[in-house]
Amino acid sequence: AQSVTQLDSHVSVSEGTPVLLRCNYSSSYSPSLFWYVQHPNKGLQLLLKYTSAATLVKGINGFEAEFKKSETSFHLTKPSAHMSDAAEYFCVVFGSARQLTFGSGTQLTVLP
Amino acid sequence: KAGVTQTPRYLIKTRGQQVTLSCSPISGHRSVSWYQQTPGQGLQFLFEYFSETQRNKGNFPGRFSGRQFSNSRSEMNVSTLELGDSALYLCASSPGTTSYNEQFFGPGTRLTVL
Numbered sequence: 001a002q003s004v005t006q007l008d009s010h011v012s013v014s015e016g017t018p019v020l021l022r023c024n025y026s027s028s029y030s031p032s033l034f035w036y037v038q039h040p041n042k043g044l045q046l047l048l049k050y051t052s053a054a055t056l057v058k059g060i061n062g063f064e065a066e067f068k069k070s071e072t073s074f075h076l077t078k079p080s081a082h083m084s085d086a087a088e089y090f091c092v093v094f095g096s097a098r099q100l101t102f103g104s105g106t107q108l109t110v111l112p
Numbered sequence: 113k114a115g116v117t118q119t120p121r122y123l124i125k126t127r128g129q130q131v132t133l134s135c136s137p138i139s140g141h142r143s144v145s146w147y148q149q150t151p152g153q154g155l156q157f158l159f160e161y162f163s164e165t166q167r168n169k170g171n172f173p174g175r176f177s178g179r180q181f182s183n184s185r186s187e188m189n190v191s192t193l194e195l196g197d198s199a200l201y202l203c204a205s206s207p208g209t210t211s212y213n214e215q216f217f218g219p220g221t222r223l224t225v226l
Contacts, residue, residue, distance in 0.1 A: 036217075041219075042219065043116070043202065043217040043218050043219045043220060044202065044204075044217040045217070046214055046215075046216075049214065090155065098168055099145075099157045099160065099168050099170065100145070100147075100157055100215065101157070102147075102154055102155035102156075103154075104154045105154060105155075
């Protein structure tokens with residue numbers, strides 16, 4: 001079985017401050033993990049992916065995530081938020097079920 | 113390369129009707145997956161097709177079906193529509209040649225069932 005838990009449904013940060021979106025996963029198979037972003041009325045866009053290479057993964061737009069097997073976590077971070085980062089973010093696992101399983105999403109609000 | 117396209121973008125149907133949604137993958141991609149997105153259930157996997165064969169299936173009733181054509185274009189069909197089928201239906205394509213490839217998503221079809 002595989003599952004993903006996004007620990008915060010909403011996160012608000014001020015522009016220029018760090019972003020932390022938390023994700024824990026469960027998989028009985030060595031997983032691949034992803035973060036996708038969805039802007040209003042747009043399709044999902046891949047931010048970054050972990051596929052058992054380096055545990056610190058860098059993605060687009062300054063985002064990065066660290067795979068921590070001991071904590072079964074894959075938190076998404078960005079040093080400095082921009083207004084254009086406001087969107088919904090999904091943590092996704094591809095594991096034992098051989099299909100993508102999405103977390104419930106975290107809505108990121110960036111305050112001016 | 114052109115991205116994944118889905119038609120139509122918006123649909124309004126009534127309960128009991130059936131609907132067909134279409135997805136054209138990125139050129140050269142042989143795998144097409146379908147997802148349902150609702151506020152209550154989030155994003156859920158429906159099924160995946162690869163080279164005209166269903167390769168994987170999510171936990172949805174038999175009213176939801178799909179197919180893939182030789183040019184990799186895919187359609188999904190929902191019969192006997194229910195109010196709860198109102199959702200954004202997303203299609204994603206990937207090369208599909210290894211156990212996992214990055215999936216590229218289309219903009220979705222917004223289905224409203226009245």
